Amino acid sequence: MPNKDSGKDGTRIHRIGFISDLHVFSRYGLLPPRFRPAKIGPAGKFLEYVWACWLDWCKRCPPLETLVVNGDTHEGEAGSKYEAMDAFTDDLNLHADAAVETLSLIRPKVKHLWILRGTPRHEGRHFDTIERIASDLKAEPWAERRFTGFVLEGSFHGLRLNVTHHMTTGWLYKGTAADREAMLAAAAEAESKVIPSDIIVRGHLHMKHLCKTHGKWVLLQPAWKVVNPYAMKAMGFYKANLLTDIGAMVLATHGHGDVSWEEYEYANYKAQSRDLAAPARLHG
Numbered sequence: 001m002p003n004k005d006s007g008k009d010g011t012r013i014h015r016i017g018f019i020s021d022l023h024v025f026s027r028y029g030l031l032p033p034r035f036r037p038a039k040i041g042p043a044g045k046f047l048e049y050v051w052a053c054w055l056d057w058c059k060r061c062p063p064l065e066t067l068v069v070n071g072d073t074h075e076g077e078a079g080s081k082y083e084a085m086d087a088f089t090d091d092l093n094l095h096a097d098a099a100v101e102t103l104s105l106i107r108p109k110v111k112h113l114w115i116l117r118g119t120p121r122h123e124g125r126h127f128d129t130i131e132r133i134a135s136d137l138k139a140e141p142w143a144e145r146r147f148t149g150f151v152l153e154g155s156f157h158g159l160r161l162n163v164t165h166h167m168t169t170g171w172l173y174k175g176t177a178a179d180r181e182a183m184l185a186a187a188a189e190a191e192s193k194v195i196p197s198d199i200i201v202r203g204h205l206h207m208k209h210l211c212k213t214h215g216k217w218v219l220l221q222p223a224w225k226v227v228n229p230y231a232m233k234a235m236g237f238y239k240a241n242l243l244t245d246i247g248a249m250v251l252a253t254h255g256h257g258d259v260s261w262e263e264y265e266y267a268n269y270k271a272q273s274r275d276l277a278a279p280a281r282l283h284g
Contacts, residue, residue, distance in 0.1 A: 011254045014157045015062060015262075017110075019248045020070035020165065020203030021223035023122070024099040026086040029075060029225035030054055035098045037088055046226050046269060050246065053266040054224060057248050058105045060264065064250065066156060067110040070203040070221060071118025071165025073130055074099045086228055092129045099133045113139040117148050118165045119204070153195050157255035162197035167204045167220070172239065174209035178218040186214045199251070199259070206231075208245035210261060217259060222247040226269045244268055 023029030027043035030050055040047070074095040075087040087095070107113065115134040117123055123130045127148060134147035142149040152163040162185070168177065181200055188194045199217045206223035222245035231240040250262040274280070 011256075013252050014255060015064050015250050015252050016066040016068065016156050017061065017064045017248060017250045018068050018070060018163075018201055018219060018221055019224070020221040021072045021118070021206055021225055022069070022074070022099070022102065023072055023086070023223070023225040024074040024102050025088055025095045026075035026225060026228070027088060028086060028228040029223075030102050031088070032098055032101045035094065035101075049269045050224055050226060053246055054102070055105070056266075057264050058109075061106060061109060061248070061250065062262075063109045064111070066112040066114065067106065068152065068163055068201070069103070069113070069115045070163055070201060071116045072122045072203065072223075073103075073115065073118065073133060074122065076122035076124055076129065086230070092124070096129050096132045096136070100136045103133070103137055107137055113137060114152055115139045115148050116152055116163065116165055117150050153197070156251075157253055158257055159251075159253060159259065160196055160198045161201065162195070162199070163201040165203045167202040169205065172243075174207055174220060174243070175211060177205070178209050178211050178220055179213045182214040182216045182218050185216060198257075205243070206245065207243040208247065208249070208263075208265065210249070210263075219249055221249065222265065241268060 025031055025035070028046050031047050033051070036047060076092070076095065077087070077090050115130065117127050117130055130148050131146070139147050141147055150164060152161065154161055181202060185194070185197060185200055189196045197216065199219070201219045201221065203221045205220055206225065207220055208222035209220040211218055224246060226246070227240045227244050231244070235243070245265065246268060247263070247265040249264070252260045252262060
């Protein structure tokens with residue numbers, strides 16, 4: 001149902017939420033308890049932590065007029081024969097069921113749901129699974145018989161948005177990535193090559209950064225997945241942990257071009273330190 005909160009001047013507040021990179025069915029992402037293997041192993045620590053964060057956000061999040069899910073909703077068949085698999089199973093029907101159950105916890109608070117496609121590494125070359133997830137959740141259609149897309153360009157009560165999952169990787173300073181995106185957007189708009197935007201939203205990097213630069217708001221989205229071995233291999237242990245963020249963002253406006261942000265941020269999971277001079281007690 002739509003949000004009916006009002007500001008001090010009596011005008012209605014409109015809210016749009018942004019979440020990204022849920023990676024449902026990953027050992028390091030979101031997974032409803034009933035889908036977990038009986039013998040889950042050490043990954044249970046990560047799953048319990050991230051799931052508790054998700055339940056907290058679903059409880060605290062206000063009613064949203066619109067929610068945008070910006071890619072990598074499920075883990076998919078990522079990985080190769082040279083890498084450890086993140087997913088507990090490659091049964092994509094189970095991925096879809098678990099993702100629908102996960103998002104169903106926030107769905108009653110959302111009037112309009114938009115779902116974007118992430119990387120084919122996770123969501124497949126044909127995006128069949130994410131299409132089924134979006135259809136089951138009654139997401140807004142992008143076209144006839146299609147419920148997901150790559151780039152969401154539209155307006156929200158006078159604010160022009162450009163949302164897509166992919167983002168240039170390799171950054172150390174979060175502000176550099178955000179500033180570059182806004183600068184390129186301004187240049188492309190000046191050449192009349194793209195639709196103008198006031199707010200740019202990007203996922204994929206699993207890091208949160210919010211700034212206003214070159215006349216635009218830029219949001220780099222946090223994820224719902226803790227650091228995995230692939231991230232440590234690609235970025236190194238400290239960089240991966242430094243840049244990874246967990247949570248969601250909500251934009252609020254009265255519809256007159258004003259913008260305020262509501263942040264829902266959760267601490268990264270930190271492992272316990274082991275006493276290397278004492279015997280390991282696994283069954284004490």
